[in-house]
Amino acid sequence: MTSARPTARFTDRSALVTGAGSGLGRAIARALAAEGAKVVVSGRTAASLAETVALIEADGGTAAAVTADVADAGSVRELVRRTVELHGGLDVAVNNAGVFRGGTSTADFPLDAWRELLDTNLTGVLHSLQAEIAHMRAHGGGSIVNISSNLGAHVRLPGLSGYQVSKAAVSALTRAAALDHIAEGVRINAVSPGASESAMSLLPGETEAERDVRMKGQSPLGRLTSAAEVAAAVLYLASDDAGSAVGTDLVVDGGVSA
Structure with a gap:
């Protein structure tokens, strides 16, 4: 006998998704709401966050938008405070906010771009973890x-x-934090997508159709990873189904890193 796949794993739970104004963050937020979570979507641009909220509400879900910059520790602490205020707590957090800069060799990499990458992609995750934990x-x-x-x-x-x-x-950082805080009941994991349905996967001047052709040759799977597939991996790790997953870094890249 097989059991039916759960369809409401996050009912009555409060969730926060950073970088939720578009791309993977939006897909993750919508997936959480579809499984019952009350979601706060966050990012730096109010208009795009409003679009995400409208999509979630059109699907029958519950969401609110709070602007924040993860590179600013105070902004993130206020984001968590507002999430708790809006939805009564914080049960699930997805730290998705990030920026992409590339195309330059290490010797010539601009220091301002380096600092932006570390401030947002790394220190921004630390700020988020500290406030959430x-x-x-x-x-x-x-x-x-x-x-x-x-x-x-x-x-x-x-x-x-x-x-x-x-x-x-x-x-x-994910693995280190996971070991530091699992005894306190905070379970921390990561998802590592490859090229997926987001603007970050497009080369300069490349169309989505051209990207699809390129991925046929670059990915062993022969195609781009969908945003829904990345979201499904995130929801698995965030759910009770993954209760023994601690410090996992789940790669979802169609076999590129196999």
Whole structure:
């Protein structure tokens, strides 16, 4: 006998998704809401967050938008405070906010781009973890999923040293934080997508159709990873189904890093 797949794993739970104004963050937020979560979507641009909220509400879900900049620790603490105020707690957090900069060799990598990558992709995750864990460990625990990348800890390409360093560090930070806080009831994991349905996977001047053709040759799977597939991996790790997953870095890249 097989049991039916759960369709409401996050009913009565409060979830926060950073970088939720578009792309993977929007897909993750919609997937959480579809399974019953009350979602706060966050990012730096109010208009795009409003679009995400409208999509969730059109699907029958519950969502609110709070603007924040993960590079600013105070902004993130206020984001968590507002999430708790709006939805009564914080049970699930997905730290997805990130930026992509590349196309320059290590010797010539601009220091301002390097700092932006580390401030947002790495220190932004640390700010988020610190604010989220502070609430969760005082209120019975919770689950956190950091969005890393297959680029960094799993695959390296030329011209992307800053991005790859920032994401490899997220993978390492995830494992370290997971060990630090599992005894406090806070379970922390990561998902490392490869090229997927987001603007970050487009080369300069490339169309989505051209990207699809390119991925047929670059991915062993022969196609781009869908945003829904990445979201499904995130929801698995965030859910009780993954209760023994601690410090996992789940790569979802169609076999590129296999």
